[in-house]
Amino acid sequence: MSPIRLSDLAYTIDAVLEDSFGGKAMWVIAETSDIKNYPDRQYCFLTLVEREGNQTVAKLDAAIWRKNYPIIRQFETATSVAFARNIQLLLLVSVSYHATYGLRLEVHQIDHAYTLGNLERERQAVLDTLVRDHSQVVWLDQGQYITSNQMLDRPAVWQRIALITAPNSDGWRDFRQELANNPWGYRFVVDEYLTQIQGQGADKAICAQLEQIARADVPYDGVVIVRGGGSQLDFGAFDTLRMGVAVASFPYPILAGIGHDRNVSITDMLCHLSVKTPTKAAAFLIEQNRIFEENCLQMAYRVAEASRTALQNAREEVEWLTDRFRHGTQTYLRNRHIDLTEKATTVRHLDPINVLRRGYVMLSQEGKILTRAAQFQPGAAVQAQLADGVVDLTVAAPTESAS
Structure with missing residues (x-):
C-alpha cells in the first residue's frame, strides 16, 4: 500500500x-x-x-x-x-x-436540572443510609430529620465555646470580630480547633477535631462550626456520611454557621441549630446571653416588686392589727372601768359604816359579831357599834311575854 x-x-x-x-x-x-x-x-x-x-x-x-x-x-x-x-x-x-x-x-x-438532581440524589442517599444504619442517633419524624444532637439541652448561657474553622479564614475572622465587638461587653472563652474545611478529606479532618473536643474533657457549652460562603461543591465536606454520623451523635450542642442562606448541607440539617454564616453564629451566641441577662434582670425586678408588695401588705396588716388591738384594749379598759365603778358603788353601799348611819347597830362580844338571840346571855357585856362610836351594854334577863 x-x-x-x-x-x-x-x-x-x-x-x-x-x-x-x-x-x-x-x-x-x-x-x-x-x-x-x-x-x-x-x-x-x-x-x-x-x-x-x-x-x-x-x-x-x-x-x-x-x-x-x-x-x-x-x-x-x-x-x-x-x-x-x-x-x-x-x-x-x-x-x-x-x-x-x-x-x-x-x-x-x-443541563442544570441533571446536576441539581444528581447532587440531591447523592445527599438523599446519605440521609437514607443514616436513618437506616444509624437509627439510634438519626430518625425521621413527620418528614423531619431528628437527631440526638438536636435533643440535647441548650445552655442558658454560652460562655466556653469550641470553634472549628479554617485558620485565618474569612469565616474565622467574621466570627471572632462579631463576638469581640458585641455591644454588651460579654466575654467568651473560645478554644480554637483549626483545620481544613474544604476539599478532599476535609470531612475526615473536621471529624478528627470533633473527636479531639469530645476527648478533651472540657465542659464546653457547645461547638461552633463556621465557614464562609462558596459554591455548593465547596460544602461537600458537610454532606458526607462520616460527617452526618459525627454531628448527629456528638455529645455537645453543635451550632453551624456554614455558608449562605441558600446553602443547606446535611450538617445543617442534623446539627443542634443551623443559623447560617459565621457572623450570624456569633450574633446568636450574643443574643442568647442577652436574653439570659434580661430574664435575670426581669426576675430580679419581679423579686424586688414582690418584696415591696409583701412588705407593704405586712405593714398594712400590722397597722390594722395595731388599730384593732388599740381599739380592743380601749374598749376592754373602758368596760373594766365601768365594772369597777359599779362595784365600788356597791361596796360603798355595803360598807358597815354607811349601814350604821342609817340607824342600824352592830353588836359584838369579845370581838365576835352577834347575829342570833341565843348568843346573848344575861349579865354578859356586849359592845354596840354605832355610826359615831361604841357603847358598852349589859345583857338583861329576858322579859317574859304578857299572858
Missing part, C-alpha cells in the same frame, strides 16, 4: 466525522477534568472523562467558545455549584475536527 500524506489522512477523518456528526448535537454524561478557563477572553478548555471506579474508560477534549460562554455563569447561578473539575454533568455537545488541532467536542448547553 502506497503511503499517503498526513494531511490527506486528516482530511479523510474530517470527512468521515462530518458525514457522521456534522450539524448534529447530542447529550452526553461526562465528568469534568483539566479545566482552563479564560473569563477575560470568554472561552474555556476542558477535558471530559468517563470513569469506572478509579479507571478512566473514555477521555475527550472539549471547548466552550465565546458564543456559548454564558452557560458557565448560568450553570453556577442555577446550581450554586462552581464550574470546576470532578463534576458529573449532562452536556449538549457537537463533534468538531481540525486537521491541526485534532478532535474536540464543542459544548453548547449544560
Whole structure:
C-alpha cells in the first residue's frame, strides 16, 4: 500500500466525522477534568472523562467558545455549584475536527436540572443510609430529620465555646470580630480547633477535631462550626456520611454557621441549630446571653416588686392589727372601768359604816359579831357599834311575854 500524506489522512477523518456528526448535537454524561478557563477572553478548555471506579474508560477534549460562554455563569447561578473539575454533568455537545488541532467536542448547553438532581440524589442517599444504619442517633419524624444532637439541652448561657474553622479564614475572622465587638461587653472563652474545611478529606479532618473536643474533657457549652460562603461543591465536606454520623451523635450542642442562606448541607440539617454564616453564629451566641441577662434582670425586678408588695401588705396588716388591738384594749379598759365603778358603788353601799348611819347597830362580844338571840346571855357585856362610836351594854334577863 502506497503511503499517503498526513494531511490527506486528516482530511479523510474530517470527512468521515462530518458525514457522521456534522450539524448534529447530542447529550452526553461526562465528568469534568483539566479545566482552563479564560473569563477575560470568554472561552474555556476542558477535558471530559468517563470513569469506572478509579479507571478512566473514555477521555475527550472539549471547548466552550465565546458564543456559548454564558452557560458557565448560568450553570453556577442555577446550581450554586462552581464550574470546576470532578463534576458529573449532562452536556449538549457537537463533534468538531481540525486537521491541526485534532478532535474536540464543542459544548453548547449544560443541563442544570441533571446536576441539581444528581447532587440531591447523592445527599438523599446519605440521609437514607443514616436513618437506616444509624437509627439510634438519626430518625425521621413527620418528614423531619431528628437527631440526638438536636435533643440535647441548650445552655442558658454560652460562655466556653469550641470553634472549628479554617485558620485565618474569612469565616474565622467574621466570627471572632462579631463576638469581640458585641455591644454588651460579654466575654467568651473560645478554644480554637483549626483545620481544613474544604476539599478532599476535609470531612475526615473536621471529624478528627470533633473527636479531639469530645476527648478533651472540657465542659464546653457547645461547638461552633463556621465557614464562609462558596459554591455548593465547596460544602461537600458537610454532606458526607462520616460527617452526618459525627454531628448527629456528638455529645455537645453543635451550632453551624456554614455558608449562605441558600446553602443547606446535611450538617445543617442534623446539627443542634443551623443559623447560617459565621457572623450570624456569633450574633446568636450574643443574643442568647442577652436574653439570659434580661430574664435575670426581669426576675430580679419581679423579686424586688414582690418584696415591696409583701412588705407593704405586712405593714398594712400590722397597722390594722395595731388599730384593732388599740381599739380592743380601749374598749376592754373602758368596760373594766365601768365594772369597777359599779362595784365600788356597791361596796360603798355595803360598807358597815354607811349601814350604821342609817340607824342600824352592830353588836359584838369579845370581838365576835352577834347575829342570833341565843348568843346573848344575861349579865354578859356586849359592845354596840354605832355610826359615831361604841357603847358598852349589859345583857338583861329576858322579859317574859304578857299572858
